[in-house]
Amino acid sequence: MSGAGEAYPDEVLVADLREWLPHQRWFAAKGQTIEDVEVVLRNAVVDEGDLAADHLLVRVSFTSAPAQIYQVPLGFRRRTVDELQQWAITGPDGPAGRSLFVYDGLRDQEILDRYAHSLATGGTHGTLELHHVPGSTIEEGLRGRALNAEQSNTSVVLGEQLLLKLFRRVTLGVNPDVELPLALGESGCRSIAPIRAWIEAEIDGVRTTLAMVQDFAANSADGWSMALGSVRDLMIEGDLRADEVGTDFAGESHRIGAAVADVHAHLASALGSSERPAVELAGEMTARLEAAAAEVPDLAEPAGAVRAAFEQVASLGRIPVHRIHGDLHLGQVLRTPERWLVIDFEGEPAKSLEERRRPDSPLRDVAGMMRSFDYAAHHSVDEGESTEVSSQRGFRAKEWAERNCAAFCEGYAAAAGLDPRESNVLLRAYELDKAVYEVVYEARNRPSWLRLPLDAIRRLTED
């Protein structure tokens, strides 16, 4: 193919992306009206025979929200390929004037082979810079397979050894998902998947992270799936307590607590710790609540009680802070045959990079896990069930969540020497702050899950 750029110029490309982007799981601006799409980087990856691929970054501007940058590697072929049809962006059987089949390039084996080759070589490829972590090498010929998981980013397993994660929404600057694992790796933390390489480019004059490569934990299971298995077994055995079911999760929760404490200790020693006025933290929580309540009407009723919980934080003086994970939940911990690993240090996708890099209390991460135990427990208690059954299952769910929250805190305390439950006012405020964030997240992404954080806010403000 002689240059996809000629056959598929920027002005045609952006018109098609304008239609396609809002339907992608990783598109963070659901519900916003797109004003314009503009190409900020277009770098050829391959252009041979029937195949071309471009590494593409686009800036999407909206009528009533700040612009966002997205990373969209594209594949181009002269004919439609059946296996790639579900990833199609357009033609050639699509709208008039589109002579190429255009699709999400990370789904094409041949294109992934090119990325794997460039990663093995390292160095500069057009406007992209590929860096290896000192002491790490990437072997040639690793075959890629994209994970189908519905995630914020797109991950590709390379040769069952490495995981390439390409950030979909790109924020100008260094992504904490590279910054923190690099620091943790250097300080000898073993509770993470070591980072091996990253890709960056200069965007708007700022050195910006585009992707990272870390060790792939083969034979691992994520905490969310394991926890759901445990809850499912408990629900089947309606007359057994959580500690009597074979898949009791409390031992694992204890170990997850210890792994999170290990990560916190290394983050504090590698990147320093300090203090922040509690009144400032309380102000940030309240501001988030007001913004969330303006977006989701269901928050109007509990908002008063949540505000009161945040006001209690304001009187706590100064709070010890250091860099933290920032978006910890059961899906961010992986059980390998040897240990639990903490992954995905990007922070909450809705926050600015500056906010995500700001030191915060480790209790924010602990609260993230408390919320996740609550999600796992209540997710299978269906609203539509008969009152009698659902109250029995509701009782079991509450018991499971309390048991695992306690085990996590005990594991954390055993490793850190400090039990998070001793800071109950601050911990509850962080749980509420996370639940408020989840209300917005679910309203935008999974409206049928909205009841989970809303019920939790009710429970947390009732006690």
Ligand SMILES: Nc1ncnc2c1ncn2[C@@H]1O[C@H](COP(=O)(O)OP(=O)(O)O)[C@@H](O)[C@H]1O
């Ligand atoms: N190092 C790893 N080894 C094995 N699987 C991983 C690894 N990192 C992530 N995963 C899997 O990929 C999924 C997505 O990873 P994550 O970092 O959470 O991506 P995202 O930023 O898109 O949410 C995880 O739920 C996990 O199942």
Ligand SMILES: O=P(O)(O)O[C@H]1O[C@H](CO)[C@@H](O[C@H]2O[C@H](CO)[C@@H](O)[C@H](O)[C@H]2O)[C@H](O)[C@H]1O
């Ligand atoms: O994993 P991401 O970084 O994309 O995090 C976002 O998506 C999560 C859902 O996948 C969301 O987590 C919420 O749902 C989880 C169950 O699916 C639950 O375990 C978490 O406790 C709950 O917060 C996360 O908040 C969001 O940032």
